Amino acid sequence: MKKKEISNMFWVILGVVFFSLGYRWFLFPAGLYSGGFTGAAQLIKDFLLRVVGIQVPNSIDLTGIIFWCINIPLFILGYKSLGTKFFYRTIIAVCIQSLLLTWIPAPKKPIFSDELLNCIIGGVVSGSGVGITLRAGGSGGGLDILGMYCAKRYPDFSVGKISAMMNAGIYFIAALRYNIEVAAYSLVFSIIAAVVLDHVHYQNIKVCAFVVTKNKSLGESINRCVSRGVTSWSGWGEFSHQEENIHMIVISKYELQTLKNLIHQMDPDAFVLIVLPEMIWGHFEKRLEVR
Template sequence: MIIAGAIFMAMGLELFLVPNHLLDGGIVGISIILAHLTGFELGLFIFLLNIPFFFLGYKQIGKTFALSTVLGITVLSISTYLLHPVPRFTDDLLLATVFGGIALGVGVGLVIRYGGSLDGTEILAILFNKTTPLSVGEIIMFFNLMIFTIAGFVFTWEQAMYSVLAYFIAFKTIDIVIQGFDESKSVYIISDYVDDVGQAIMDRLGRGVTYLHGEGAYTGDEKKIIFTVITRLEEAKLKTIVEDIDTHAFLAIGNIAEVRGGRFKKRNIH
C-alpha cells in the first residue's frame, strides 16, 4: 500500500500538477521549484532533500516509520522519473488542480495510513514544535505559505493560487483516505429523560449506550449522561431521536479518528 500510495502521488504530480506549473506544499513543493529552475529531474530533488528526514524520523519516531518512509520516497522519486515523459492529461488549470489534488491526497493518505511518510515537513515541524510555542499544524502552514509565495514569483500568482487550492483538496482527501467515509463520532447527551433517550438510541439506531454519572456544578444535582459512538451518516437520525423525546436536551458531538474494541458493531434493529 505504501508503494501504491507513492505511485498515486507521482501520477498526481507528473500527469496534472507539474506540467501545468502547479505545486504541492512541503519538501515536494521546494523540489518542484528547484527542478523548474535548474532543469534537473524532480525525483532527484525529492530524494536528496528528504535524506536528512530519514535519520530524523528514525530518531524521533522509530525504525519502522523510517524504513517505510525510505520505501515511499524512493518509489515516489523513481515513479516521477519514469512518468516524466508522459503527456499531461489536461491543459485546464482547474481540472489539473482538482484531479492532481485528489491523486496527491489518495497517495499521501495511503502512505500515512500504513505507517510511512512522503514528505519530511511533518518531522521538521515536530522538532520545531519542541522549541517554539507554535503547534505542528501552524508550523506546517507557515512553511507552506512561504513555499506558495515563492511559487508566485517563480511561476505566476494565478498558478500559485491554484496550487493552494490543490493543496487544500489533497489535505481533505488525505482525511477521507485515513478515516474513511464512515467517520465515527462520539456523542454526549444530558437530558431529563435520559433512560427514554438511551433506550430509543438502542432500539431505533441499533447503537449501544453507556451511562456516565456526573454532577451539575451550579445546581449540585446528580445527572446520568449518555455516551455513545455513531457514524457520520447516523448523526442526523440521532438528533431526530433526541429531539423527539427532549427538545431541551444538551447534545455534544465530536469527531473520532479511530474506534477499536468494545461493542461498536451495530446491532440488528427489529
C-alpha cells in the first residue's frame, strides 16, 4: 500500500472518529437527533426499543448497527459508480463509524448544561469529522455516498433538496415524538455541522480566478487541464503599456492548486486574482475527486 493511500486512510478514520465523538458525547446525552442516515437510524432505534420492545444492554447503542444495515444498498451504489478506492475507504469508514456509534461510552448527562453549547460544540466536532473524511477521498456513508453519486451522474440534480427533505422529516417526527425544542436544537446542530463541513471540505468551496497574462495559449491550457469553462478577453496594461490576455474561471478550491501549478509553469509573471464569489448562478459541474 502506497504512503499516500495510508495517509488518506488515516485521515478518513480520524474524520470518522471525530464525527462519532460529536454524536456520542454531545448529541446523544442531550437527547437530540442528527440529520441524514444517522438521524434515520436513531428514529428506527427508538421505534424498535419503544414500540417493538427489543431489549439490549445499556452499553450498546443500536444506532450504529442500524446505520450499518441501511448503508448496505449504498455500498453497492458507491462501488459501481464511484470506483474501488472510494468504495474500500467508505466501507472501512462506515464499519468503524458503526462500531464507534455502538460502543463509545456516552456521558449519562450532557457535558454542558446549556443545550445550545452542546449543539455548537457537537456540530463543530461532527462537521469537522465529515469534512476531513470527504477531503481524504472517503465517506461516512449515507447521504455522503448518495450526494456524491448524484453530483457525478447528474450535475444539475439538487442533492441539497434530498438532504433538506430527509432532515425535515426527521425533525418533524422528533417534534411530534418529543417536543419542538428537541427538533429545534437538533436542527441547530445540523446547521452548524453543515457550515463547518463546507469550510473543511475544499470541494464545496468555489473560487473565481482572474488571470492576466501575455501568454495567449494559457486560457486553452487551463480549459484542458481542469476541464472548466474559461472566459477570455483582451485588455491593455496601463502600467506596462502592452496588450494583455485576461481569463476568468470558476473552480472548486480543491482544484486551485492544479491551476496555480499550471500558471506558474506557463507564465510565472502572470497576475492572478482569487476571489470567493458570494453567489454562483448558472451551470457549474459538481465533481467528486477521489485520490
